[in-house]
Amino acid sequence: MKLSLKRLFARSMAGGPDLAYSTIPSPRSSRSVKRRLAFVTLAGLMAVLGIAAAAYYFAVRPVILKVAVGPANSDDLRVVQTLAQAFNNQRNNQIRLRPLPTEGAIASAQALADGKADLAIIRGDLDVPKNAQAVATLRKNVAVLWVPPTTKAKGKKTPPKITRIAQLAGHRIGVIGRTQANVNLLKVILKQYGVDPNKVEIVQFPANEAAEAIRNQRADAYIAAGPVNSKITTDAILASSRDGGTPTILALDLAEAIAQNHPAYEASDIPAGSFGSVPEEEVKTIGFAHHIVARKGLPESTVAAFTRQLFSIRQALKNEFPLAAKIETPDTDKDATLPAHPGAAAFVDGEEKTFLDRYSDFIWWGLMAFSAMGSAGAWFAGYLKKDDRNNNSSLRDRLLDMIAAARKSESTDELDQLQSEADDILRETLQCFEHGAIEEGALIAFNIALEQFHNAVADRRTLLVSLPQYLQRTAQLRATGTI
Structure with missing residues (x-):
């Protein structure tokens, strides 16, 4: 079943007006990726047709x-x-x-x-x-x-x-x-x-x-x-x-x-x-x-x-x-x-x-070469996405560290900073998913970590709001290093 990004990150987008706005993927970015993909596909098709047309021209053109x-x-x-x-x-x-x-x-x-x-x-x-x-x-x-x-x-x-x-x-x-x-x-x-x-x-x-x-x-x-x-x-x-x-x-x-x-x-x-x-x-x-x-x-x-x-x-x-x-x-x-x-x-x-008798070997080896080039291209594409996958893994690890930091936060300003960083991590993760660098399984694992982070932020924010005014002020000063 195809994964629904809206359902997957529904809670993330419900965290407040700022959070919802920051976690919605940019339609312009998605269209840009699709246009690039369509352009590359069209260019590859035209290249193949051009090679075939050139081969046919050289095969049938008059020889002087x-x-x-x-x-x-x-x-x-x-x-x-x-x-x-x-x-x-x-x-x-x-x-x-x-x-x-x-x-x-x-x-x-x-x-x-x-x-x-x-x-x-x-x-x-x-x-x-x-x-x-x-x-x-x-x-x-x-x-x-x-x-x-x-x-x-x-x-x-x-x-x-x-x-x-x-x-x-x-x-x-x-x-x-x-x-x-x-x-x-x-x-x-x-x-x-x-x-x-x-x-x-x-x-x-x-x-x-x-x-x-x-x-x-x-x-x-x-x-x-x-x-x-x-x-x-x-x-x-x-x-x-x-x-x-x-x-x-x-x-x-x-x-x-x-x-x-x-x-x-x-x-x-x-x-x-x-x-x-x-x-x-x-x-x-x-x-x-x-x-x-x-x-x-x-x-x-x-x-x-x-x-x-x-x-x-x-x-x-x-x-x-x-x-x-x-x-x-x-x-x-x-x-x-x-x-x-x-x-x-x-x-x-x-x-x-006949034409096929003369060029059957070339056609066969050409198909084999195209197949090998396709496999090599797939491997190379995967190799190029290796950095994105490694970066996404480090972002997920960072999100897990942020869960612990949120539970120890002493002020709502610090929670807001952590939330802003989580929004950036979410945006990069969604872009990696759209580019094919990560699969749905990795996205589900990321969603679990993001949900735990939101729970930690929400719990810590509720706790800080319920404290008396002077305790909140003390916590803020301690967080800033004043005391």
Whole structure:
């Protein structure tokens, strides 16, 4: 049963007009305490809601990923720019892309290794950064090695026709593109066929100057690397046609051996008619991939979201940008040459985690932390009220001492002083009760002591009033120390 303060201290408040007025708790003080309690509760609730809102915002806000890609005006850069625009046009996408142009695949790989980019477009036959993991295969490339048709110059013997790679020794070979990677690719092929790269003259042509250089017969054979339907390769092969003759694409019969010795390459085929009317039948060659890779430390959920968006939008861009249709999922096998990022592998294997799967541990530990904080807060609040409880105990002890003092009092003035002090003790006790520093049991014990004090004061006051006038005067003088 809830304790009634009015009933508990009814007698105290009936001790006279001064006593009644002094022992009634202040309504203003009570309202102030309630307002403070309501304010603290509201502030705590708003803090919890603020933390929850901030956590939700950071969990669902779009993440901007920087993609290192190059060189300028390349198909790779155009693909990334197209994807970035498509991602930005969809409101609910969690991922946004920011292209970071570089000088080429080597520079893109270095940007990823240095932590300047989150994603990068790299060639699979180059040195892959240690912190790179595959997200998707942007496209498959093939090596095309061909010889222009021979023409007979006036007054000169017709040079022997080159039909095999082993016959390239002592000839000039033109490499389409300025990247050193294509030169390295040519050297790998030559070494596999026993041709010393130092025994051939290698000349590189920029992609935009290749057709003109081929028309001017600046080399005896040429090599290009790119997709099967590459416009650069097609234009270069068509420029090799002379006097109605068609170029000859040299087959790499040892493609499997090259792939075995160099895991970055794989055996591939060039379908008949891939470059106009060339080749007349399917030709063996080697190929390699351009990969979209992510930093190893990139969160799994972020990479999974990017992979999901990438493949959901790929078909939508097929008509507008055909190269986007060539994007493929990465190899998720454990022994893959380029390991897949766990986020991409989770999407490909259908094991992508939901919001609760990703954050259930955090939610659980958060609830545990809030519970622990609540317990700690309760203990701390009790600890802060320890002084109030100790003070209230000393006040109760003081009230008991005042009972003895009241029974020995020699004047009504001394009783009035004791009564005034009791009023102050009562006021502090009621405030401690309102603040929760003491419980109802302690308040009942205090009431018993207060009631005994009032009885002692009332009895002593009655006794002093009944004494003759001269005895009262003597008692007052004795009390003041005059006699």
